[in-house]
């Protein structure tokens with residue numbers, strides 16, 4: 001499988017390569033699969049942090065396609081982790097549908113980093129969808145560890161499948177999650193979020209914003225935060241997780 005220029009650039013940047021071996025998979029919903037892997041030494045060499053993601057190399061007729069996936073239930077002691085696949089039509093999603101125990105896939109670690117904001121934010125505002133639920137859950141776990149009882153989360157999660165709102169989001173009592181059906185190419189989510197995030201509800205000085213949904217929606221929400229509300233970029237962690 002031939003990697004394109006991305007593989008060359010990652011090598012130059014000192015990226016670490018690993019081969020993961022699939023040990024099994026579980027259907028969480030008809031549109032969301034969890035694939036379990038042995039890590040090929042990845043956790044020992046790369047460590048682990050909240051929201052950690054890796055680059056997987058999927059083979060499509062001999063051509064390599066790189067896609068990002070988030071670590072779930074990682075166990076450095078056992079050298080294992082899982083990855084959750086939100087299903088649609090794509091090489092990565094198709095791989096998850098058909099993969100069998102014993103299959104392998106190459107992975108590269110480069111570019112993922114996150115430390116929980118300090119001082120602890122007054123509130124964390126989150127926007128995501130099933131693709132970013134694994135990262136959101138690790139963010140919630142980290143909040144519970146480092147700031148138990150503080151930094152309540154208000155989250156909007158966009159969904160496209162009826163079963164999506166049944167996906168587990170590890171909130172605590174002070175958190176609020178609103179599921180928003182994807183409508184008008186994501187405009188419904190952007191409007192609902194931007195209408196709620198105003199100078200009256202947000203503390204520009206004390207809040208933190210974690211945004212990971214479709215790329216153009218992510219950009220629109222970040223623009224609202226930066227340009228309309230004047231939020232400092234250090235208070236925003238935003239990354240488009242997929243593209244229409």
Ligand SMILES: Cc1cc2nc3c(=O)[nH]c(=O)nc-3n(C[C@H](O)[C@H](O)[C@H](O)COP(=O)(O)OP(=O)(O)OC[C@H]3O[C@@H](n4cnc5c(N)ncnc54)[C@H](O)[C@@H]3O)c2cc1C
Pocket residue numbers: 053067068069070071083084085086087088089090091092093094130131132134135239240241242243244
């Ligand atoms: C840092 C990071 C971490 C990520 N972690 C995860 C994760 O843990 N689990 C996960 O499921 N995804 C995750 N993603 C998103 C995932 O990398 C993308 O969805 C990726 O494009 C899927 O590749 P594909 O080959 O299946 O589809 P592609 O070939 O990229 O796209 C094929 C078609 O499917 C559509 N599509 C792609 N992704 C989605 C989606 N999520 N929802 C709806 N339609 C989609 C595209 O618009 C296109 O029409 C992450 C992305 C980033 C940047």
